[in-house]
Amino acid sequence: MAESWVNSAQRIGVDLHLELSGAGSRRAVLGRALRDAVRDGRLAPGTRLPAYRSLAADLGLARNTVAEAYAELVAEGWLTARQGSGTRVAQRAEPVVRGREPRPGLRQTSTRPTSDAAPRHDPRHDLRQGRPDAASFPRAAWLSAARRALNAAPHEAFGPGDPQGRIELRRALADYLARARGVRTTPERIVVCSGVAHALRLLFAGGVLRGPLAVEAYGLPFHRSILAAAAIRTVPLEVDDHGARVPEAASVRNVLLTPAHQFPTGAALHPERRAAVVDRARARDGLVVEDDYDGDFRYDREPVGALQGLDPERVVQLGSVSKSLTPALRLGWMVLPEHLVDVVLAAKGEREAWASALDQLTLADFIDSGHYDRHVRRMRQHYRGRRDRLVAALAAHVPHVVPTGIAAGLHAVLRLPPGSERRTLEAAARQGLALDGLAAFRHPDAAPTAADGLVVGYAAAPDHAYGAALEALCRALPPG
């Protein structure tokens, strides 16, 4: 080759120095340069290569030449090309430092529900609770919101942030929560955080609230482990069809509840109990911490408003977009009584990991532009359909198993004959079906009850796999 670009060195998009020299066609020279770069590790496994168009422009080549060189290297196994993820350097053994094996399931412990952790080995059938349908994330709408938000953001948005959270997001949340959840607040009383776990850490490990704390006898294990790590003693409250029973006489001042949709039993806290729990907090100078974890999803009844609306000075409302939108954003909030705002901010500290300001601005736009409401409505329809299919499958195949707690949320509870929970979970595991039993959520100090049951999350399975998951569930359930 005698062309002028030969023997020139080019920096391609990934900041790689390509030596374009030697004999052969342009395609051959480019192919050789890329092969060398992969071989000696300058292009690491998994590295995404520039699009044909941009590499062609950088090197002054025809787009086809680049496409052909890529195709040749894909055919030779140096590169991989996958729809949607572009052309990447193939995964091979690491050339330099020997890596670690992928970690074995750290999370596989007996006291922990399978669904409380990130999935490392995807089960064949997934009916774990606590996760939304990942395939439904509104990518295009989110990207438009990100574009509007980033273009509109003042320069200071890219400087050190306010640990309380962006004012744009706190305004949008104050408005949305008032409208959708009956929360009474101002933006000044909202603190943005990474989610409910982060909020609990700030409140308890941060020393804002001190123990002991009354909690529901069945509840989210991550609540309990955060409280245990903060050395907060917890006292279990009995849970029935009207939610948690908070005895008037109990000595404990502060209480943590899931009033709108008790987790996992699915009950809404009875109106009389709602009033009583707030009165009790006033009488004892205590606080109610309300985990409003799936308040957006109601099907057969009007939404139950947040307890916080009864007394904003006695109730801390915690929420996040983890169920309504995605847990991948790590965005949540605390709505605080006025006297706690500065205390929580002091616990958070100037350098506490707060949520990405860029995502905060995007979420603010997403809410303000109506996309959040639209998404929630769409998902409500979607999850209602999922729930109806669960109910219908049970009625058709195992009519003796009656689902409960199905008026709201992303999961149902199937009651089982006493003593059959473990056996049923084993049968489910043999079907390759991941889900949890009620026992995984029971407080260790709770009175032993005969409550056996399965907690069935109907949101997480992909659409195409949901039918098969339901069939596996019906096969695993004990015969009537």
Added chain:
Amino acid sequence: MAESWVNSAQRIGVDLHLELSGAGSRRAVLGRALRDAVRDGRLAPGTRLPAYRSLAADLGLARNTVAEAYAELVAEGWLTARQGSGTRVAQRAEPVVRGREPRPGLRQTSTRPTSDAAPRHDPRHDLRQGRPDAASFPRAAWLSAARRALNAAPHEAFGPGDPQGRIELRRALADYLARARGVRTTPERIVVCSGVAHALRLLFAGGVLRGPLAVEAYGLPFHRSILAAAAIRTVPLEVDDHGARVPEAASVRNVLLTPAHQFPTGAALHPERRAAVVDRARARDGLVVEDDYDGDFRYDREPVGALQGLDPERVVQLGSVSKSLTPALRLGWMVLPEHLVDVVLAAKGEREAWASALDQLTLADFIDSGHYDRHVRRMRQHYRGRRDRLVAALAAHVPHVVPTGIAAGLHAVLRLPPGSERRTLEAAARQGLALDGLAAFRHPDAAPTAADGLVVGYAAAPDHAYGAALEALCRALPPG
């Protein structure tokens, strides 16, 4: 480089085969080849290298190029140069991976400079350190990366995340850090976090490392307050023009350093000290925690590689995009010795606030597509210009005040006559100028020294306001 010697293999005097290829200047290529040869044992400890003159002749390079490459490797601790005995490969023991014994920690301290906090009331003139130029965030490039990343992401990216961080980002970081900072790692040894503060919390409050801990006598107050909150006793190390002095005899096993650019004095840790601190960690079964807080910004000299490259099993490298891109993303990383990965992940927990997966995917694309390199190069030019204006303003108006620590980073230190620091800060405040004195960074147990000075951050002020800020600074400085 396009010259013909690139990609040629050369046999140097000690009968070593050097592979001279890849990106960068001649000096960089030679440096890399020598580093590789030491690392993989082709150049044994103690081996004497050829004189500059003879290696330059062998390779067809300028003598200065060889001298500079040697100096760089000496600075990084790969080589030693001693009067009369020439340049030799440094003596270091082979790395050994061993478990460590925890030790009890004790008490606490804290101080806080003005610039460690988010600005609630903007000062008239801003020369605070620790923050990049917010106006330079590359909005359009970031949005394109976000679009590509979100469109290419698999559905599972919107489900519960891996607390270790997205593999796409860990791959991109492993590649970038190897290339730009000489870090030796695999993606499996990286844990994504929200920044250096989060990393320190995981290591110390999370119980991964126990005190006491040797720290630089001048350092970042947020380091100290996190350590204090974790009840880690800290022992100050004297800091001089060659960085921190780590006495051989000191009993403390673990040490926290800013080796590439001591904060705030600006010294690079002396090559002998670099080697010694790693040797010391090996001998005592200790660890070095390296805060590589502004490693990307060097002006008048070649970058000093990360200390981690000397021994990946003895050094934890911490970094973030807070200086290089923006603190608004809350994205950082820890490069860990293999035996600490699972320990750190256990401390992090499945529900620990991890960084937004969407931002992680976007940053991975931003790095892989070359935008990160381009941005860093652009900002290096920009900050160098800022620094030069500071130096020029001082020379013109207060020539008796000499800036130090200016070869790198986003700040300089102006030494003041003993006893004049507080007065000068008061004069600055009267000008509406926000900046810090050296005292704000001194460890409370450090020996009282006569080191008075100002820490001048030259990155944060907006372009249009920088000139006025410099004028205010010159007016505030004591007359000669």
